[in-house]
Amino acid sequence: MAIEFRNVRKTYPDGTTAVEDFSLTIPSRSTTVFVGSSGCGNTTLLRMINRMVDATSGQVLIDGEDVGAIEPVALRRRIGYVMQNSGLLPHRTVIDNVATVPVLTGTPKAKAREQSMALLDRVGLDRSLAKRYPGQLSGGQQQRVGVARGLAADPNILLMDEPFGAVDPIVRDELQRELLRLQRELGKTVVFVTHDIDEAFLLGTQVVILKRGGVVAQIGTPAEILARPKDDFVADFIGAKRGKRRLTVEQQGDGDDLLLVDSSGYPAGLISAPGGRLEPVLSGGSDPKSRSVSNKTDQAGDA
Ligand SMILES: Nc1ncnc2c1ncn2[C@@H]1O[C@H](COP(=O)(O)OP(=O)(O)O)[C@@H](O)[C@H]1O
Ligand SMILES: [Mg+2]
Numbered sequence: 001m002a003i004e005f006r007n008v009r010k011t012y013p014d015g016t017t018a019v020e021d022f023s024l025t026i027p028s029r030s031t032t033v034f035v036g037s038s039g040c041g042n043t044t045l046l047r048m049i050n051r052m053v054d055a056t057s058g059q060v061l062i063d064g065e066d067v068g069a070i071e072p073v074a075l076r077r078r079i080g081y082v083m084q085n086s087g088l089l090p091h092r093t094v095i096d097n098v099a100t101v102p103v104l105t106g107t108p109k110a111k112a113r114e115q116s117m118a119l120l121d122r123v124g125l126d127r128s129l130a131k132r133y134p135g136q137l138s139g140g141q142q143q144r145v146g147v148a149r150g151l152a153a154d155p156n157i158l159l160m161d162e163p164f165g166a167v168d169p170i171v172r173d174e175l176q177r178e179l180l181r182l183q184r185e186l187g188k189t190v191v192f193v194t195h196d197i198d199e200a201f202l203l204g205t206q207v208v209i210l211k212r213g214g215v216v217a218q219i220g221t222p223a224e225i226l227a228r229p230k231d232d233f234v235a236d237f238i239g240a241k242r243g244k245r246r247l248t249v250e251q252q253g254d255g256d257d258l259l260l261v262d263s264s265g266y267p268a269g270l271i272s273a274p275g276g277r278l279e280p281v282l283s284g285g286s287d288p289k290s291r292s293v294s295n296k297t298d299q300a301g302d303a
Contacts, residue, residue, distance in 0.1 A: 001063050001156040001189045002028045003049060008058035010044050010214075018044040019214035022058070027206065028156075031183055031190040035200035036210030036217075042193040045214055046159050049191065050079045062157070077101055080150030080158040080188075084165045086142040088134040094120070094145050095130040101153045112152075119148040122185075124178055140171035147179070151186070160192045164199070176202055197238050198266045201226070209234055222267050223259065 003026040010019040018041040026032045034042045047053040048060050051072040060067045067075060088097045098116035103109060120127055123144040134142055143163060150158055164172045176199060183190060194200055200207045201222040209217040209225070211233065218230040229235040259267055 002026060003157065003189065003191070004059075004061040004064075005045070005048075006059045006061065008045075008048060008055045008060060008214075010041070010048065010053060011056045017213060019048075019055075022214045022216070024208060024216070024219070026189065026191060028189050029187040030205040031192055031203055032206040032208065033192045033194060033200040033204030034208050034210055035194050035197055035204075036212075037195060040210040040212055041214035042210065043161055045210075046161050046191060046193055049157070049159060050076045050081060052076070052081075077105055077153055078155050078157075080153065080155040082143075082146045082150040082158065082160045082163045084162040086134070086146035088142060088145055088149070090134055093131050093133060094125075094137070097134065097145060098148045098152050100149065105153065116148070116152060119151055120145075122151070122182065123148045138171075139167045140175060143167060143175055144178070147182075151188075156189055158188045158190045160190065162193055162195065165194070165196075172199075179203060201238075201267045209237060226267065 005022050005024045005026075008019060008022045009017070011017045022041075022045065024032075034045060036042055044053055048055050049062075049067065051067055051070070054068070062070075088094075089100070092100070095113055095116050098119055099107075099109070099112040102112040102115065107115070117127055117130060120130060125141060125144050125148065129137065129141065134145065137145065143166075146163065147160075150160070164175045167175065180203065192200075192203055194203075197209075200209075204222060206219065207222055207225055208219050211217050217237070218225055218234045225234065225238065229238060261267055
């Protein structure tokens with residue numbers, strides 16, 4: 001399911017314009033990440049896809065169909081949504097939380113539970129947790145339940161709004177890797193919001209860097225953005241956290257490009273080799289030649 005934003009604008013009733021004029025095509029069956037600082041309009045953009053927020057003008061289309069013409073409740077039930085604080089219902093067990101939408105849409109309860117059990121496996125949760133309440137789970141486990149619930153209606157589209165923003169870095173790392181694995185298996189159209197550029201580069205096939213008002217600073221693959229940041233804003237944004245990383249080199253695909261990867265596996269830069277000659281193309285931040293580019297087996301970084 002491809003999603004298209006066409007000149008979308010959102011002004012809230014109090015006069016705040018969260019999104020000025022946003023156009024973007026989100027390809028089917030891949031992950032697009034919106035990344036920007038808080039208040040850029042990320043959540044507003046995401047919610048205009050499932051009509052939790054309606055655009056003031058412009059259109060959002062799913063496979064060419066204007067969402068404005070689709071009944072909002074029906075639309076929301078066929079699009080998965082995962083939030084930062086999991087948004088689980090505290091008085092329902094894990095399994096009933098996951099089964100909520102299928103039950104609402106008429107799946108018999110026993111069948112919905114059985115499918116939900118299989119989803120717990122999918123997201124790496126032990127079935128023994130099924131009868132617990134959300135308050136009896138760790139933050140990371142709650143987020144996994146949130147992902148399972150988002151997948152419960154077997155939606156083609158999964159919206160994720162800073163889903164891993166509130167968990168500690170180690171758990172976050174695990175959840176990111178699980179999502180990559182899951183996405184390889186499921187091939188959903190995932191739209192993911194984060195403030196963290198590392199997370200964006202790790203998870204995104206397409207990365208959209210946003211400024212205030214939903215203004216697009218740059219769109220591209222992680223490698224494209226890393227190789228050619230469009231302006232100083234983007235260079236600063238992607239360079240901000242890179243100062244003290246130890247970088248390693250990995251072959252990128254079957255081309256000549258070499259991808260620089262830090263000790264925790266995050267892409268951090270690209271070296272192009274036109275005609276076989278290595279040429280650092282990193283811009284912004286420090287001089288690439290002064291970077292610590294170490295052997296791939298060196299895992300003793302300080303990331
Ligand atoms: N319901 C609302 N009413 C008025 N202003 C809002 C509302 N929701 C969000 N905004 C404003 O719109 C802007 C973008 O918000 P949001 O989409 O939540 O950004 P982000 O998710 O990137 O932090 C902010 O200035 C925010 O204060
Ligand atoms: Mg937000």
